Amino acid sequence: MTVHPSDEQTLSEAILTVGNKGEIYISDALRKKVGMRKGGKVRARVSGYRLIIEPIPTLEELVKAPLVTKGADVVERLSEKAQKEEGVYG
Numbered sequence: 001m002t003v004h005p006s007d008e009q010t011l012s013e014a015i016l017t018v019g020n021k022g023e024i025y026i027s028d029a030l031r032k033k034v035g036m037r038k039g040g041k042v043r044a045r046v047s048g049y050r051l052i053i054e055p056i057p058t059l060e061e062l063v064k065a066p067l068v069t070k071g072a073d074v075v076e077r078l079s080e081k082a083q084k085e086e087g088v089y090g
Contacts, residue, residue, distance in 0.1 A: 024053075035061075 012033060017025045026036065034055055036042065041056040057065070068075070083089035 012030060014027055014030055016027075019025065031037075035057070036055045040058070043054050043056055045052050070078075080089060
């Protein structure tokens with residue numbers, strides 16, 4: 001299972017070691033928490049002076065992930081609210 005920032009808001013922090021060739025050694029606990037797998041791909045980006053590394057889910061993980069996480073009743077209420085705000089309800 002892949003954990004996305006919107007799913008888990010607690011901050012985890014660790015001191016990591018950088019190897020001679022620039023490798024960054026990430027603990028097993030942190031890899032599991034964010035869904036990194038051996039041989040998996042990650043996306044790295046720089047924001048200011050921060051290096052952000054995020055796992056890229058496999059196609060299989062994307063297919064298994066639920067597309068809708070809200071129940072039909074919640075979706076219906078949200079739809080009605082949006083239609084009323086746009087003046088097209090009814």
